[in-house]
Amino acid sequence: MNTPRLTVSHLEHSFVRTQVLADISFSLEAGEVCALVGPSGCGKSTLLHLCNGLLNLQDGDLASDFTNPATLFQQPRLLPWKTALDNIALSLKARGMPHAQRHAQAVELAVRLGLTREDLDKFPRQLSGGMQSRVALARALLPQPDLLLLDEPFSALDIGLKTELYALLQALQAERGIAVLMITHDLMEAVLLSDRILLMAAEPGRIVGRFALHQARAHRDDAWVYQTTAQLLQQPVVRESFGLPTPRAHAETRPGTRLSALTEDNTDAPKRSPSRC
Numbered sequence: 001m002n003t004p005r006l007t008v009s010h011l012e013h014s015f016v017r018t019q020v021l022a023d024i025s026f027s028l029e030a031g032e033v034c035a036l037v038g039p040s041g042c043g044k045s046t047l048l049h050l051c052n053g054l055l056n057l058q059d060g061d062l063a064s065d066f067t068n069p070a071t072l073f074q075q076p077r078l079l080p081w082k083t084a085l086d087n088i089a090l091s092l093k094a095r096g097m098p099h100a101q102r103h104a105q106a107v108e109l110a111v112r113l114g115l116t117r118e119d120l121d122k123f124p125r126q127l128s129g130g131m132q133s134r135v136a137l138a139r140a141l142l143p144q145p146d147l148l149l150l151d152e153p154f155s156a157l158d159i160g161l162k163t164e165l166y167a168l169l170q171a172l173q174a175e176r177g178i179a180v181l182m183i184t185h186d187l188m189e190a191v192l193l194s195d196r197i198l199l200m201a202a203e204p205g206r207i208v209g210r211f212a213l214h215q216a217r218a219h220r221d222d223a224w225v226y227q228t229t230a231q232l233l234q235q236p237v238v239r240e241s242f243g244l245p246t247p248r249a250h251a252e253t254r255p256g257t258r259l260s261a262l263t264e265d266n267t268d269a270p271k272r273s274p275s276r277c
């Protein structure tokens, strides 16, 4: 059987007359984590919404073999009148799974994600932001998605909690071979979590850089992440995209000292484009 894949080809999107996305092409396979980074307003959420079907395609192609996608949004979006447990189990209820069975599965996953039995009986307003994020993560993962689209779901959380939730997500992702497309403003987060980074620039939103990270995700320590992020930040295309000033010539920009931990990766770049991506 072929590996499931999401393939985006020459996607364009406009709101009214403003072009927001131009010639976006990339692909994502089962088990891969791909980070979409770029400055605010460059169209990352729009691209994610096209991938999860919340926006209709206008131009270009999008093909997916994934059968069970799930999205985690910036806000937890929990139903306020349902308990945490009922929020988590909702997707299984919609599939007709009996009450006891769906609650047993929901509890097992929720506990793994750091929720207690008492938390599960509470309503969303009685939970902290971090707990609500755990509930939203459990709700997304319970139906065993094969593709997970993340729109900065943990951006409002403190660094400790964010790191913990990403570690839990990573463990489940690796176990189940889920494909993940994640949006982030944070290069360090992208370097820590992804196999590949797609760099976007704005006006119109387009992919201007593609990077592959070579260290196995399980073996990335803080030092490696800092060093690799620093290398990435020295790339002119990255600086330009985020509007950072051009660095004065120093060691990191000399040929041979750049990109030892990651390389430019144009394997899934559109063939017809003459540019770097």
Ligand SMILES: Nc1ncnc2c1ncn2[C@@H]1O[C@H](COP(=O)(O)OP(=O)(O)OP(=O)(O)O)[C@@H](O)[C@H]1O
Residues within 6 Å of the ligand: 015, 016, 020, 038, 039, 040, 041, 042, 043, 044, 045, 046, 047, 185
């Ligand atoms: N429904 C909409 N109608 C009109 N314009 C929109 C709509 N949604 C987004 N836009 C515009 O499209 C552009 C891209 O927005 P989008 O939210 O996709 O960017 P983003 O990279 O995800 O931003 P951020 O990182 O700040 O969340 C912005 O200029 C935004 O104002």
